[in-house]
Amino acid sequence: DTGVSQDPRHKITKRGQNVTFRCDPISEHNRLYWYRQTLGQGPEFLTYFQNEAQLEKSRLLSDRFSAERPKGSFSTLEIQRTEQGDSAMYLCASSFRYGQEEEKLFFGSGTQLSVL
């Protein structure tokens, strides 16, 4: 169990550029989540997958954001035409869902995005 890994750890970009982040979940986990966190706030839900199916996407997420999880393994989160308001920590988490259990999340260390 190597944990959830995210790449890159830090990303600095200019406004208007596209960025892509990668998340590798714990191998046996079937669910994968993306959250966004800004200073002084808790993680904010963006989207989640069960295997390769994207089950829910936040209403707050603009069309500039897209996420994929091909073959139910790793996932990518792309932000097109970045804006300064996109600057945040992007957290990935995975879990194994098998019934009506608590479904605790295992988080990666996050990707810190700074849009200049």
Added chain:
Amino acid sequence: DQQVKQNSPSLSVQEGRISILNCDYTNSMFDYFLWYKKYPAEGPTFLISISSIKDKNEDGRFTVFLNKSAKHLSLHIVPSQPGDSAVYFCAAKRAGKSTFGDGTTLTVKP
């Protein structure tokens, strides 16, 4: 509309004493409540949880209490240790999605 609220941004306690962190929620459909702990430069890590049908769950020094009528839960840490100093997030889960509060920074002084 913030469904999960942690009204105390920070808490400071002396080593060996009890720490009590509080959380309020608005949606009665949440089925599980979880606490996560976060150190700087790391992602949150799971600490303890409670089902909506229970009123108490204990794991070592950590106990979570749930008051459904008040839509309130609390995390008790006793005795508190300096290594417990971190940000604590309350989360409420429904249909797979977890909604987080804004966190409480706990400082345990030696």
